[in-house]
Structure formats: C-alpha cells, structure tokens
Amino acid sequence: MIRLPIDEPVIIFALAMVIFFLTPILMKKMKIPGIIGPIIAGVMIGPHGFHLLERDQTIVLLGTIGLLFIIFIAGLELDIDGFKKYRRRSILFGSLSFTIPLLLGTAVGLLFDYRLTASILLGSILGSHTLLAYPIASRLGIAKNKAVTTAVGGTLLTDTFALLVLAIITGVTAGQLSVYFWVKMILSLMVFVAIILWGTPKLSRWFFRNAENEGVANFSYVMVILFVSGFLAIVAGMQPIIGAFLAGLALNRFVLEHGTLMNRIRFLGNALFIPFFLLSVGMLMDLSVLFNNPKAWIVTAAIVFSVFIGKASAPFMISKIYRYSRQERNVIVGLTIPQAAATLASTLVGFEVGLLDQATVNAVIIMILLTCMVGPYLVEKFGRKLALQEDQQPNEYHEGPERILIPLANPQTMESLIDLANLIKGSHTDDQPLYTLTVVQKDIRKVQEEVAHAEKMLGHSVMYASGAEIPVRPITRVDRNVANGIIRAITEERISMVVISWDAERKTNRLFGSIIDRFVDQTNQAVLVSKLGHPVQPTRRIILIIPYGSDHKPGFIEAFQRIKVLTSRLSASLFILVLNDSIETYEMHIKKTTPDPPFELRRVNSWLNLQTEYVPKFHGDDLVIILSARRGTIAWHPELEVLPKRLAKINQHNFIVYYPAEKKEVDIRGSRGFQIPKEVLFKKDYEDYD
Secondary structure (H helix, E strand, O other), X not given: OOOOOOOOHHHHXXXXXXXXXXXXXXXXXXXXXXHHHHHHXXXXXXXXXXXXXXXXXXXXXXXXXXXXXXXXXXXXXXXXXXXXXXXXXXXXXXHHHHHHHHHHHHHHHHHOOOOHHHHHHHHHHHHOOOOOOHHHHHHOOOXXXXXXXXXXXXXXXXXXXXXXXXXXXXXXXXXXXXXXXXXXXXHHHHHHHHHHHHHHHHHHHHHHHHOOOOHHHHHHHHHHXXXXXXXXXXXXXXXXXXXXXXXXXXXXXXXXXXXHHHHHXXXXXXXXXXXXXXXXHHHOOXXXXXXXXXXXXXXXXXXXXXXXXXXXXXXXXXXXXXXXXXXXXXXXXXXXXXXXXXXXXXXXXXXXXXXXXXXXXXXXXXXXXXXXXXXXXXXXXXXXXXXXXXXXXXXOOOOOOOOEEEEOOOHHHHHHHHHHHHHHOOHHHOOOOEEEEEEEEOOOOOHHHHHHHHHHHHHHHHHHHHOOOOOEXXXXXEEOOHHHHHHHHHHHOOOOEEEEEOOOOOOOOOOOOHHHHHHHHOOOOXXXXXXXXXXXXXXXXXXXEEOOOHHHOOOHHHHHHHHHHXXXXXXXXXXXXXXXXXXXXXXXXXXXXXXXXXXXXXXXXXXXXXXXXXXXXXXXOEEEEEEXXXXXXXXXXXXXXXXXXXXXXXXXXXXEEEEOOOOOOOOOOOHHHOOOOHHHHHHXXXXXXX
C-alpha cells in the first residue's frame, strides 16, 4: 500500500517523468504552451492540491538546478555582439522594465497599508522577470533577433536591480544597514564580477586549447563553472542566479551554439532540470487562501494588473523609439512578463523575514502562474510569425543540395573536422547529412582488416556527431589511390564541399602532399584544407586573407558568406586583410551578405608587408583563413603556397586554406603543369601589383 504523500524516491521520480512526458502533449492538444504543463501538475499533486508529493529538499534541489539552467542557457545564448550593438537599447529597456513595475508595485503596497520597506520589496518583485519563454525563442531560431537581444540584455539589469533591492531591504529589516554593510556589499560584488567575467574566460581559453575534445570532460568543466559561480554569488551576498547568468556570459564564446557541448547542456536542462523547477513552482500555490480571505482576491488582482501594465509599457515605449515591428514588440512582452526566478527568491526571503504575509505570497504565486502562461503563449504565437518573416529573407547560397564531405584518416582530427563542417554548414540545409569518408588502398595486403578499422572510425564519427544531433552518412571506398577514392566519392555522392585535415608533414615538394593536391586540382568543388592544432571554441578573431582579384572568382560570394556565418557562430570578430586590391569592393560585399559580425577591413600593399607586419602579430586564439585559388585560375599567386607552410611552423595557430568553388564547365585538371615564372609575379607584386 502506497502512503500519501509519497516518500519512495523511485516512485517520486517515476511520477515526475510521467508528468514531464504527458503534460506537454496535453498542453499542445489544448493549444497552450507545453512549458505550462508541469506548473499546473505541481498545483494538483503538491501539498495544497491532492498532496501526492511534498515539496521536500529533493524537489527544491532539482528545481533550483533547473532555475540555474534557465539563466545559464540564456547567458550562453546571448548574442554578445548583438548586445554590444544594441547595448543602449538593452540598458534603456532594462531600466524602464524595472522602474515602471517598481513604482506600480510600491503604490499597490502602500495602498494596502504595507510598510514602506515591504512596498518597495513588492515593487522590486514585480520589476524582475524570468526568461521562462526563452527556450521557445531559441527553438524558433529568433534568439539573435535584435528585439530578443534587447530583452535578454535588459534581464541582466532587472534581475540585478531586484536582487540588490532585496539585499538592501533585508539589511534594513535586520538593522544591519550601515557604512560597513554598503562597503562590504559593493566590494564583494566587484570582486565576484571580476572573478567570473575576467578569470573564467582566461581559464576557459587555456582549458579548451589544451583539452583533447573529450565530451565528458568538457561538459564537466562547464558544470563546474556554472555551480562554482552560483556558490561564489552566495558568498558575495547575491542570489546564485546572478552567478549562473554571469557564468553563461563568461562561457558564451567557448560553448558554440551549434556544437555538441551546447546540445548536451540544452538537452539535460530542458529534459530534466527545468521541468523540475516548473513543478516546484506549481507546488507552492495554495488556492484555498483565495476562498478563505476575500482580500486576497483584491491584492491578487492589483498585483497582476500592475505587472501586466508595467511589463507591457516598457516594450511599447522601446518599440516606438526604435521602430520595432508588432511581432518584435509582442515577443519582448512575452519574454519579460513571466515571473519566476528573482520573483520567487525575493518573495520567499520577504516572507521569511516577515515583510510579506501569506496572502501576498499566494497572490505572487498566482501572478507567477498567469504570467508563465501568457508569456510563453505570446512568444510562441508572435515568435513563429517573426521567424517566418526572417526565413523569407533571401540568401546567397547556390541552389541545389549542400553536401559536405569529410575525408577521415586520423581519429584525433575527426571531431574537429565534424565541428568545423557543422559550423560552416548553411542553416537552410539542415536536412542534409555530413558525409564522412575513409578510403582504403586496394593494393595493401590486409584489405579486410583495414576496412574494418575504417568502419570503426566512421562509427566513432557517427557517435560523436549524434551528440549534437548532426546527421552523418558514413562512406567507405576501396581504391588503389586515395585521391582517386576521394574524387570518386565526390562524383558519386554529388558533393558540393570538402573539409579535410592537413598534418603539415610534407614529404614532397608539393604544397599539402600528393593526395590533397591531386584531388584539389581535379575537382571544382569548394575545399577547406584545415590545420587545427586545438579546438575552435576559444577563437576570438578570424583573420581572412584575400588575394588580389578574389572577388572575380565564381565561388567568392558563397565562400565569403560562409566565412561570415562561421564568424557569427563562433561569436568572433572578422579581421580582413586585402592584398593590394580595392577595399571598397569588399565593403560592398560585406554589406550585401549576412550575417553581420563585427569586422575590420585593411589593405595590405604586398605579400612582403603581410609577412613582416601582420603575421608576427597573429594571436594564438586567432583562426586564420586564407582565401586561396587553384593554380592556373584567377587570384592565384605563388605566395599562396608559401604562406600555409610558414603558418604551419607556428604550432599555436589554427588556419584554413579555403579554395572556393569553380564553374563546372571550366576544366582545371592538370593546372599544375602550367606555371607563371615566380620572378615575374614577385617583381610585379613588390613593385606595383596591379
């Protein structure tokens, strides 16, 4: 016989899993955002409902972790460059979104005879908001929209202000408000922020550069940063959600949005911990108070009215000032109306210190439920319209299926190549898998054993890619010549791009070696020859080297846009060096193509100047991309075969030699048989390279 409330851990967890599985389905049938399901379930099974479960330490622990995950993921997904671009909007919006509800909430408290401190605390509670509907915006692909970036950036201000007010009010209540209190709070806050936002990136850059791309170790490291930051926030006298948000900001450039690590964080949070947080919120609600105390209805109505009016006013003003569309305005409203994180923290602390009574606590819980229903509904409805509008924007990619081939020979470079291919892949071709290839030479003695070994490596590539939900199609070819095997796979599978690794150990006079050089010469597809000495996560700047005449190549526009996509997904900046060519031409291409990462454009007079003035200043966390050309085609220069060798000698540099696609009707096979004398090109280059 099962006793109520249930105290058997296995049954509690089983019941929770059933709720997390069924409630989103039921909500979807009722056309209500699925995120509301666990909250309603918490009301029903909690201590104030059917009392199937107690809101014990286990529920509180898992719910707190879910709360930290929500804030942490928001920090990870925040468009830093967009925030910098729209920082004035975020600051203005955050100030309005906190101040207007603060004034309304304080007025409500004074109207119902609350003490001044309690009234200000109530106002600060209404001034904060939780990005409860942010996972919906992320799923719809509008996380980097300027309106969403404005709302998320404003969250840092609203929650920080709310928790600072909480710290001050509780200090006043405890009689601790003194000069020592202010000095201690300010100093601890400054030290805490410096440790997280300055120390964490330094440590993370070292870790990811030296890590062996081990998935478990990378995930564990991120979790350490998250919860240690929450702990340090408590030590500094702040709420742990501030630490979680700052941890997300500190790791923003290291956890790639489309990478395996980010997918694992989202999966664990959305599948387990965040639903527990929603369940714990619902279990706090006591509906009986509304029926036993008529005043509770009036207080509840006043609080709900204040939060809706206050939180809707700021987006309305911002949309008028910055001319946001109706969909963008309503998405901001949907993102900033939900109350949960700082709201719950401030409410519970205020109740414990005697500032808020039970009626106010229940009114706040009901307000949380209503706002958590309305907010996700608005984001779901208007975010979908906004996403459809963004999808209708034209893109520059060529028509036809985009198929990326990754020839594999070294298991140590497999993960880096898959990550690179996924980062440079067009967003409009998510249905196309990545093609991983191994070629076994036919004339070796133990062909079957080599094929089995190759298939084992391909199996590892499939397992690694599945962690980021990247579809992979493994291919094995047996051929007398490895280059011929790659060329045959390119033809048979209709490949449009090849991403291959170079070990920089040249045993011939050729640039990369006989295999890479041969299939580069005998194909028209885009080829990325990469030397990645460490993972690309720490990349802060992409240096793009563009030779003279590159804009006349058939595949230039596509290559240029892909590089901008890669820069944006790495949250890096783009530093473009144009060799003795008009920078106005490339400024025009930058404006015509999307996305829009921060960039700097400079003209370099000659290859000699590049080698002497710029290459020595490249940093270890730069990613250098050489926009190269096949020999015999426009934009080719002898230095394009010298520069990769020099960069290879500098072990800390990651670099890619990018060969844009050529027109299919142009036969470039055997182009290495024709060479322009070097002395002619060098003389022309150094005197007046036209």
